[in-house]
Amino acid sequence: MTTQTAVAALFNSFTLDSAIVIDGVVLHPAGTEIKVRKPQSGELRGLQVAALLQMDYNQLETLAPRVTTPMLHKQAVAAMDPADLTQLGSEVTDFLLPKGAKASSPQA
Numbered sequence: 001m002t003t004q005t006a007v008a009a010l011f012n013s014f015t016l017d018s019a020i021v022i023d024g025v026v027l028h029p030a031g032t033e034i035k036v037r038k039p040q041s042g043e044l045r046g047l048q049v050a051a052l053l054q055m056d057y058n059q060l061e062t063l064a065p066r067v068t069t070p071m072l073h074k075q076a077v078a079a080m081d082p083a084d085l086t087q088l089g090s091e092v093t094d095f096l097l098p099k100g101a102k103a104s105s106p107q108a
Contacts, residue, residue, distance in 0.1 A: 055089030
């Protein structure tokens with residue numbers, strides 16, 4: 001694996017379908033690319049991995065500021081469209097699954 005491939009494996013991204021708006025201020029407009037970095041074990045401190053795999057809102061809200069660019073603070077996560085929250089959860093889940101589990105899961 002090349003260095004570039006290894007670095008790319010540490011990041012996923014998704015595009016916001018809807019703007020994140022707090023108190024009438026657009027924090028991140030629709031179309032913003034949100035990069036999600038693969039969390040290190042220490043960044044999972046205080047979280048339940050099983051709950052993250054189930055895309056538990058409270059777990060995602062806590063993890064998001066630790067692994068997203070631009071940083072999604074708890075208030076931004078709370079203001080996200082549910083479809084965008086699902087995208088965030090999918091990217092996190094992808095990082096947490098072992099390679100063997102990904103290989104054996106059916107592709108859509």
